[in-house]
Amino acid sequence: MVKEIDEIEIGQELPLLVLRGLVVFPHMVMPLLVGRDKSIEALEEAMVEDRLILLAAQKDETIEEPELDEIYDIGTVAQVKQLVKLPDGTIKILVEGIKRAKISEYIQEEPYFKVGLEQVEGEEEKDQELEALMRSLISQFEEYVKLNKKLPPETMMTVVNVEDPGRLVDIMVSHMSLKVTQEQEILKAISYKERLEELYKLLNKEIEVLKAEEKISSRVRSQVEKRQKEYYLKEQLKAIKKELGDDNDISNEIDEYREKIEETELPEEVEEKALKEVDRLDKMPPMANEGVVIRNYLDCILDLPWNDKSEDRLVLDEAEDILERDHYGLEDVKDRILEYLAVRKLTSEMKSPILCLVGPPGVGKTSLGKSIAEAIGREFVRLSLGGVKDEAEIRGHRRTYVGSRPGRIINAIRDAGTNNPLFLLDEVDKISSDFRGDPASALLEVLDPEQNDEFADHYLELPFDLSDVIFVTTANVSHTIPRPLLDRMEVIRIPGYTEEEKVKIAERHLLSKQIENHGLDEEQINVSTNAIKSVIRNYTREAGVRNLERKLANICRKVAKEVVKGKETLSRVTVQNVDKYLGIEKFSYGEANEKPQVGVATGLAWTKTGGDILKIEVSVVPGKGKLLLTGKLGDVMKESAQAALSYARSKVKEFNLEEEFHEKYDIHVHVPKGAIPKDGPSAGITIAMAIISALSKEKVNEKIAMTGEITLRGRVLPVGGIKSKVLAAHRAGVEKIILCEENKKNLEDVPKNIKKDLEFKLVEHMDEVIATALLKEE
Known part of the structure; x- marks a missing residue:
């Protein structure tokens, strides 16, 4: 006769089976897999007796062989119902929990745990509070079963008719997925009320978690259903298009755009705008005209270097070497660039200055920009502004226009591949405006370091940061640059090269470059220094070296022709035969008069x-x-002539002039080379000197040249271009130069070897000029 589970007599001593990550409750039937040696020994001992064994969980399930203090002292006495030995040596058993029990002592530890027991089942009588707790617990458990999709609805049938509070708790726990620590808390609760309350708390927590899971699951399910619906509709659309013969499927293109946007680390605002445009493209018919506009727009966004920067190479010695290698002279410009690099090395917070290189054509303004970019280690971008009249060239066209495109600023940034290149704005003095807007005003936002961190291109409709870009502008003259634009620039003037500097540049850079470009080598051509000087003086007339390079190229072409014909192995170009290569001389610089003359004075221009x-x-x-x-004089020179004549009339007695000469005679002032326009405030004292010489019939010293403006009272005013004028005087054979006293500081720019060959007379009044230059007859 099989005994009921509650009728089984439990002894005072039982073998112990330690469970890992599992708690068995009374009235719970559960299969177990036994593999540890001590557990197998304990199981065999139980099978010899009455198949009873104590099941207790270990506190840390990762421990292979737990010590006594690592085993919970409350467990469950269970009966082994079935036992099967598996081929790998483990044993599979089926156990049924009978009663709670507490380990009172450990009788033995080897070869298995054997413990003394103390029964701890609760025995209090049912009352109204206990009945209320049971009903509340059953109600909570019913909600738990409804929310838990893993439990079948029939689970409630196992607890509805249970009247024993302890058994009710044990059965409910057997259906729940709780942690070992939570189950152990319920197992060690002796009082029925304590068990019911503990389980009630756990059920509340589990129900809250299940509700949250259901909410998340419902949301995810709705999203999945929406995507499935969209996928289904898209597949239907594909099938319909295929039936209609429309194979222009753009779904792959849309996916590619989305992947590119995710891969490219775009700013949040830019990414949001791009994805919005992709969605618009996805909803459009494949052949829609606007689709082309959106594709071009997306390509533009993805091609721009939003986050790509080039690191500055701030090594002053290297930068100085690069500048010296590429350019001869220009010391002021080089010093300013090195100062900028030094400040950048000390602080990265300073706003980049806008350097404006002002000088005549051919002095190396553009190539200087390239050298700066190489010295700093940045990409170089050149943008010519000559003749730009449309504001859209700078800001771009809005996408509503046909053929819209980004402005030239954004296009150049895209071509550079980095968002902090060195930007050379060439010919900034040649910007003009018409009915299409004012490009100079648009450039204000580009060049102003306080505004350009959010430069708005009309095509992009997104802010682009230009604050890290180094802007360098070039111009031939500064007075035609719009004043608001000029106000944001630091002007560095490059006056032009002296003859000596041109010779050095030709020998160091230009000649070797042209020899290489024409396929020659140093053994086939030799150009003397004097020949280069002759080319500079007689075949070019410029402040820069552009025409000089062209003339040297002409010589190299002629030599290349001779080499190919096999006429000469080495062509020597000298002063005597330079006309053989370049033809007759095109220019002749003015030379001083050979003898003193009346009414002729030498000025400097x-x-x-x-x-x-x-x-x-x-x-x-x-x-x-x-x-x-x-002589094609401009307004300034005409006014200088009038002032000079008025001064001469005021000095009739001092210079023994005929008192009424201004009524009896016409005075004709002529400046030779009449086809060439001449203007500027430099010829005042020269015209006065010539007029007084002509009226007094006294000669002017032929070895003296002069420059300066004159007032009605004879005061001499300072003028500009002193360095270039002194060099011209030296080249013409002048021995003495008359300058205004205030121009003394400008003589520091004149090379020392030139100054030592000349004598300078600094004057403040026209009387001093006359006393110095007029040769009075004895």
């Missing part, structure tokens, strides 16, 4: 191509007191 001497002739002829001016 500055032009865009450098300095030159200016011979001013004055002739006094019978007439009615008219002042005749010829």
